[in-house]
Amino acid sequence: MQTRTQTNNPCATKTAPSRLLGSLRARLLVTALLWIVIAIPVGGIALALSFRAVVAEGFDDRLRATLLMLIGATEMTPDDRVTIARPLGDDRFDQVYSGWYWLIAPEGDTPLRSRSLWDLPDAQLLREAGSTPTLRTFVDASGNEIRAIAQRVLLPKRTRPVTFIVTGNLEQVQRDARDFNRLLWLALITSGAGLVVAIVIHVAIGLRPLQRVAREVEQIRSGKLSQLGSSGLSEIDLLVSEVNTLIDHDRKQFERSRENAANLAHSLKTPLSILRATFEGAEHAEQREQLDTVQRLIDRQLARSASAGPRPGITTDVEPALHAIVNGLRRVHAARQLEISLECSPNLRFAGDGEDLEEILGNVLDNACKWARSRVVIATFSKAQRIIIRVDDDGPGMSDAEATRATERGLRFDEHVAGTGLGLAIVSDLVEMYRGRLTLGRSKIGGTRVEVELDGASATA
Amino acid sequence: MRVLLAEDEPKLADRIAARLSGAGFVVDVAHDGREAQFLGATEPYDAIVLDVGLPTIDGLTVLESWRADSIRTPVLILTARSRWREKLAGFNAGADDYLTKPFEMDEVIVRLNALIRRSGGHASPALRCGPLEHDANAGRFTLSGEVLELTAQEYRILAYLIQHQNQIVSRTELYEHVYERDTERDSNVLDVLVSRIRRKIGSSLIATVRGRGFMLADTHADE
Numbered sequence: 001m002q003t004r005t006q007t008n009n010p011c012a013t014k015t016a017p018s019r020l021l022g023s024l025r026a027r028l029l030v031t032a033l034l035w036i037v038i039a040i041p042v043g044g045i046a047l048a049l050s051f052r053a054v055v056a057e058g059f060d061d062r063l064r065a066t067l068l069m070l071i072g073a074t075e076m077t078p079d080d081r082v083t084i085a086r087p088l089g090d091d092r093f094d095q096v097y098s099g100w101y102w103l104i105a106p107e108g109d110t111p112l113r114s115r116s117l118w119d120l121p122d123a124q125l126l127r128e129a130g131s132t133p134t135l136r137t138f139v140d141a142s143g144n145e146i147r148a149i150a151q152r153v154l155l156p157k158r159t160r161p162v163t164f165i166v167t168g169n170l171e172q173v174q175r176d177a178r179d180f181n182r183l184l185w186l187a188l189i190t191s192g193a194g195l196v197v198a199i200v201i202h203v204a205i206g207l208r209p210l211q212r213v214a215r216e217v218e219q220i221r222s223g224k225l226s227q228l229g230s231s232g233l234s235e236i237d238l239l240v241s242e243v244n245t246l247i248d249h250d251r252k253q254f255e256r257s258r259e260n261a262a263n264l265a266h267s268l269k270t271p272l273s274i275l276r277a278t279f280e281g282a283e284h285a286e287q288r289e290q291l292d293t294v295q296r297l298i299d300r301q302l303a304r305s306a307s308a309g310p311r312p313g314i315t316t317d318v319e320p321a322l323h324a325i326v327n328g329l330r331r332v333h334a335a336r337q338l339e340i341s342l343e344c345s346p347n348l349r350f351a352g353d354g355e356d357l358e359e360i361l362g363n364v365l366d367n368a369c370k371w372a373r374s375r376v377v378i379a380t381f382s383k384a385q386r387i388i389i390r391v392d393d394d395g396p397g398m399s400d401a402e403a404t405r406a407t408e409r410g411l412r413f414d415e416h417v418a419g420t421g422l423g424l425a426i427v428s429d430l431v432e433m434y435r436g437r438l439t440l441g442r443s444k445i446g447g448t449r450v451e452v453e454l455d456g457a458s459a460t461a
Numbered sequence: 462m463r464v465l466l467a468e469d470e471p472k473l474a475d476r477i478a479a480r481l482s483g484a485g486f487v488v489d490v491a492h493d494g495r496e497a498q499f500l501g502a503t504e505p506y507d508a509i510v511l512d513v514g515l516p517t518i519d520g521l522t523v524l525e526s527w528r529a530d531s532i533r534t535p536v537l538i539l540t541a542r543s544r545w546r547e548k549l550a551g552f553n554a555g556a557d558d559y560l561t562k563p564f565e566m567d568e569v570i571v572r573l574n575a576l577i578r579r580s581g582g583h584a585s586p587a588l589r590c591g592p593l594e595h596d597a598n599a600g601r602f603t604l605s606g607e608v609l610e611l612t613a614q615e616y617r618i619l620a621y622l623i624q625h626q627n628q629i630v631s632r633t634e635l636y637e638h639v640y641e642r643d644t645e646r647d648s649n650v651l652d653v654l655v656s657r658i659r660r661k662i663g664s665s666l667i668a669t670v671r672g673r674g675f676m677l678a679d680t681h682a683d684e
Contacts, residue, residue, distance in 0.1 A: 262542055262544070265541055265542055265543065266514060266541040266542060268541075269541035269542075269561075269562035269563060270470050270473060270541060270562060272562065272563040273470075273473050273562045273563035273564065274470065274472045274473050274476065275563070276563040276564070276565070277472075277473060277476035277477070277480075277566060278476070280480075280566060291563070295563060299543060302543070303543070303544075306544060324549050324552070324553075325545065325549065327552065328548060328549060328552035331552060331556075331557055331558070332557075332558050332559070334557075334579055335575050335578065335579045354546075355544060355545070355546045358544075358545040358546055358549065359544065359545050361545075362545030362548065362549075363545075
């Protein structure tokens with residue numbers, strides 16, 4: 001019983017919902033991607049900001065140097081006016097609205113300015129300028145973002161201070177930052193993409209042994225394998241050996257219960273035989289009828305408890321079992337000159353226990369031989385992961401009602417040939433246990449056609 | 462027809478033996494494997510009914526040992542286990558037919574008759590020799606359609622002769638197949654019985670072959 005309930009729902013694991021994070025792969029991928037999505041932009045932004053800071057610092061340094069140069073190039077004329085001793089040597093100070101300006105504003109005197117500077121200097125800048133350089137950013141009249149440095153210097157031989165201002169166009173800083181950012185993000189995105197690919201591969205490689213185990217478990221269930229193979233990985237092999245032990249234990253337990261059933265059968269049958277022999281004759285019809293019922297119940301239940309049902313890792317070659325049974329039946333029916341023809345496609349494997357297959361084949365064929373007038377035609381073949389066993393006889397055939405009753409539980413449809421009453425009912429039980437199909441119909445050669453469809457395949461692969 | 466019944470359960474063995482005797486068989490009973498093995502190997506049985514679950518040596522081993530010794534006597538196995546695995550094991554060991562316990566007594570007789578008939582090379586269920594016809598399952602002979610009144614011993618002799626018709630059957634052979642083991646042999650008794658049978662079926666059907674035995678044959682067919 002225990003073994004049967006276990007096999008009732010073997011598909012449960014197959015239909016797991018494909019929720020997000022419902023798989024190990026998805027979890028690994030999502031967590032890794034989450035990290036990439038956070039880490040790469042944060043790193044990128046930090047890098048971009050610090051680069052910009054460095055560039056801006058460099059720009060300021062250049063402005064300071066230019067300011068010092070401007071101060072150094074300034075001379076006083078004999079008439080106490082301010083003049084530039086030599087040009088600053090940068091064309092941009094000559095281009096109008098270039099954003100690169102300088103201004104020398106002696107207090108109480110006309111200021112000197114670069115050619116590029118047409119407008120008056122920012123008054124606020126002039127006011128703010130102190131003895132140390134002051135830096136400020138503002139937007140000029142033509143919309144340039146301007147960085148300015150201002151310093152009030154007391155020139156020698158002059159009592160009133162001179163304010164020096166140098167400005168630079170921040171456009172270059174921005175261009176540098178933009179160029180850098182473009183390169184930075186290109187590099188980050190490339191490495192991010194590379195990382196994603198690497199993680200996908202990593203996860204795939206990491207999970208491959210698990211998938212192999214899952215596939216093997218599936219093959220065990222469908223009977224293509226009997227044991228899980230070692231993966232050579234310590235973590236997986238722990239699972240593999242546990243599963244193998246479980247399968248083995250299950251098998252032994254079943255063998256024990258089958259043995260018990262057989263022993264019980266043996267110990268019940270002999271007393272029943274004696275009882276039956278005791279109640280011979282017409283006057284004991286009532287007792288014999290009761291005995292028949294007892295016997296039928298015992299046979300049916302014993303047949304059930306002795307059947308293995310679909311069990312992981314067990315398959316059976318159809319052909320040898322079929323040949324053994326046909327040979328036996330040929331011997332039993334030798335006197336009747338019964339023609340039993342057999343067409344078995346090679347390498348058919350039934351996904352189940354050998355004894356169960358023998359029970360199914362034996363009962364179906366025995367039944368066909370008992371009813372046949374002269375011919376029984378057997379054909380087996382595979383169709384879409386199923387094996388089909390088709391048995392035709394040229395006997396009297398069955399009516400539709402008889403065909404329905406034949407496979408019903410506990411019914412004895414054949415009262416004429418001893419011992420066959422249970423045959424098809426047992427087959428029906430077994431076929432149901434294996435989620436197969438049993439159909440009875442009319443045969444083209446005149447009698448009954450019995451068709452059994454079971455899980456299995458052609459094992460040519 | 463002489464058969465060996467190997468069945469360890471005494472009550473069941475008695476019942477089967479009684480029914481078989483009633484149906485015209487001469488029955489020797491063996492109660493364990495060793496005895497069955499010995500009897501089957503040494504006595505000339507026409508058929509053997511063998512229980513698979515015998516003590517000392519199990520039935521299938523006994524059967525295998527017979528087959529290994531080229532003993533081709535047809536064997537009907539009785540098995541308590543109704544699984545095909547056991548039936549197939551029986552066929553592998555050399556069984557000719559099987560019956561699953563519990564069984565109808567009539568079924569044993571029908572199967573035994575079929576086995577014996579088949580081993581004699583006869584296909585049809587009714588054996589015929591001229592006007593004489595043997596219905597083994599009903600346990601009777603008819604002569605031109607009339608049921609013959611025969612004693613048990615006469616019936617056995619005639620059944621053996623018709624099974625081996627057109628062959629010379631020696632007195633020893635006839636004796637072995639119509640009497641139980643350990644019966645004291647007196648060949649005069651056979652001659653007396655055969656002459657009684659001749660009186661009932663007509664003298665032309667059974668010929669005495671001097672020094673060799675008897676032969677049942679439809680002599681008119683040859684002429």
